[in-house]
Amino acid sequence: MQRSVYLDHAATTPVHPEVLAAMLPYFTRNFGNPSSVHAFGRESRIAVDKARATIANAINADAREIVFTSGGTEADNMAIQGVAIAMADKGKHIITSSVEHHAVLDTCEYLAKQGWEVTFLPVDEFGRISLADLEAAIRPDTVLISLIHGNNEVGTMQPVAEVGELARKKGIVFHVDAVQTVGTIPVDVKALKVDLLSFSAHKFYGPKGIGALYIRKGTRIKPLVHGGGQERKYRPGTENHAAIVGMARALEFALENMSDNVDRVTALRDRLIKGLLEIPEVRLNGHPTDRLPGNVNVGIRYVEGESLILSLDMKGVAVSSGSACTSGALDPSHVLLAMGMSHEIAHGSLRLTLGIDTTDEDIDYVLSIMPAIVDRLRKMSPLYNEK
């Protein structure tokens, strides 16, 4: 049988069996609406409260500072639009980076069409913003800074703690998209001095369709959804309590094993990078060391990313190019272009993201099939023949 190797953990992860087991009773036996007064409801309320406390604790927040959402996209939207609307009387200038996930990028572009002004900070060759650029971009009417923590495409870490320091000093609300970091590496909202932080369960072996926004006490923000009184009116609607329980269990599980997992995955990542760089004219995209533990992103000259994905898929290896949304679109990744890459190189980039279930054998297998795949596509390429 052909090996099956999943190296697309930045797109999503499988639900951990213990997480699934924790969730199951809440679909059938403990199905009550947490807002109901009767015993069924009370049981669900207790489960939601307990999960909220666990999740808050995991990022060093207070339980009252956690609002559950349908995932990272909604948390990002709520943070940015919610603050923009709440602060419109004070100013309408927002600062973000040019390497954000589309959930942030497109929300900011939407606001730009609605009369807000948005500064998209440039990045260096590794994908990092500079504090000097940020400081220069701050204006009296700047109300929000939104920055990705670990980049979902190239893995590069942003100087979030330093930005937090600066934002706090200037009295500007600071949002961090931590969808790729919470559950993977330690995240402490107090140490990072953030006011808002988005995260999503399906990136850390929890279910899809559940995430949360941390909202620091006192932050001015308006809800995007109106209805009942759930989530202290910040995000009304009957709670997805089974998913909330699953998210908490997944995060607990992630924290228990975090430092071991980081070490092991980082070692595998570095071995994969080293092996891939042995293929001629392959370069690493993103920062060589200050990157997410599981992220490998390489530019493979003279070949196109989708052809690489298809070829690897035929050998049982699941990877992506750019981000999951970018495959299927024809524009190369905005992140790679912002890093100064040519279109040709950006089109030939491949993202392989490792997870806690990735093994040494998986890496060996990928490294064993990659040279022939690259060679076949290069032999087909007019660009390669001309060099």
Add this chain to the structure above:
Amino acid sequence: MSVYNEKVMEHFENPRNVGKLENADGVGEVGNATCGDIMRIYIKVDDEERISDIRFQTFGCGAAVATSSIVTEIAKGMRLDDAVALNNKDVADSLGGLPPIKLHCSNLAADALHAAIEDYRSRKGESQ
């Protein structure tokens, strides 16, 4: 990846007529690295104005490779006048269709063939 049908994947896996033709009578190239697809087609033309041999080189996605491959298969042995009449839609149809998003950008193989024929004709015109 199920975005492509079996026939497209078969051509991607086993592309026909890959490579360069030394002493080609015509060479055509379309696309550019910015859009992510470059296709180049080489043709040999016999005395009866038929495509006697054909090769392609492509930098691009699965659709780009598969359309290049099948257009060489279709065009081989064809009279130039008939080959000129082939269009990109015919090529996509002969593959049993392409995902809508790929129809405009990565479906340029007939254009590359036309460019090769044009090159052949302009070379011939010059040498007369």
